[in-house]
Amino acid sequence: MTTPYSFDHNAYAASLRAAYAHLTDGEESGTTVSVAGRVMLLRTQGKLAFATMRDSTGEIQLFALAALCDEFDEFVKLHLGDWVGVTGEVVRTKRGELSVKVKSWVLLAAALHNFGDKWAGISDFDLRYRHREADLWANPVSRQSLTRRSEMLRSVRERCWAANFMEVETPILNAIATGAAARPFKTFHHALDSELFLRIAPELWLKRLVVGGYERVFELGRVFRNEGLSPRHNPEFTMLELYAAYWDYEDMMSFVEELVSGVAQDVLGTTETEYQGRAFSFAAPWPRRTMASLASEAVGEAVSVHTPREHLAKLLAERDVEVHASWGAGRCLAELFEVTCEENLWEPIFVTEYPVEVSPLARRHRDDPELTERFESYAAGRELSNGFSELNDPVDQRARFDEQARLAAAGDDEAMQIDEDYIKALEWGLPPTAGLGVGMDRLAMLIADEPSIREVIAFPTLKPLRD
């Protein structure tokens, strides 16, 4: 069948509903419009027919009378899911449904498969994720969640631009994967005869741009980590990383809470919402608490990075955490915080003053060299962002990398790799700078009120089908 190469339409479901709300039952507007979309429902009744057509903005009824509709006999044979272009008068039926009274119409594309049960839609996860195009038509909630993700990214960009951050792009293919603790994906470049790794974070490149003189930069991009999948983890995910020269971590916390609450305001129109049935507020400011104070509260005694390592190890063992020989007091404190506090942090909160041992790229705290000026924000029991005053001392940075190498030798296969070029960059001088990373997928889950990261990724990673 030949279908048209284009179709001129001048109205949408939502625009018609807004413009013709005043029509009374049975009233005809006298105005002819053209609309286009998919037939979602079809009700025929002898010499008349009603179709529910859905376009990108919503649904509008098509009302066809045999006496007035071209090729009426063909119109009633349309299939659910078929794309149609329709021209006709805007009317409200006797029963009160705003409609386009079909004069002429054209099949724009046929749907050879249906879009699931017209009441229940498609609920099979495998089908929904492998054929998201069908899911998007069958389940309006799916489309709304991905729309909210898009609106979130737009808002993030606009707010970063408004704060004078410049958007940049850095390499995804790298000779070493660094800037975070994670197993990378490996690939190979034939012409260079070199093994390359997909980036696990853009962090070091971005700081080199600050060394190069860009005061405020951000990158909104995909990173790749060769790790397990879960409702909160996809092997490729989108991260916002942002660096501001002359800021410290306190400045960055202020920026993050304004950014995130502002994005919620932009997308949802409010900062007061619900996540999975429980009240949740994005509103700034967010509380700032040190890791040591939260952990102390949870275990019922004062603990800190200065607590003897053996005592922290005992507290961990009491909580069934296996303590590795290579862990110092700092790592033990961080683990203790994670097992006792993390999942209970519902409303957004900043956890601050992370041990040096678990923060190889963060600058030492001005009041305590065993701590760093680092924060992570938590929301709904999960980490949402990570930031710190950046370590800009090349000598200390080399020492930190050396410590990572020691951990790697001790069997930690996620210890950070040393990056000589990065150290050389620091030797050219990184001004005092604060950096930030925010998991966009995690934020999208909160904003779209979705329980799984797969719901806010159009095509989540699935196991390829075999056999």
Added chain:
RNA sequence: GCGCCGGUAGCUCAAUUGGCAGAGCAUUUGACUCUUAAUCAACAGGUUCCGGGUUCAAGUCCCGGCCGGCGCACCA
């Protein structure tokens, strides 16, 4: 990677203790001039995820595999 649960018509789901594989919607055909998941009638639709096994008999029980969900581990 490990554990638990699931996979039946295109879609959503039934099927008692192991005893003839079903319904609604969609599709096809017919009726119907204001429907709203329209309604009514009829036809058709199956490798019960795949491969073995036990049994007179397997959607159901056992073993192996595939895919998915959740949990653990890893991590953001």
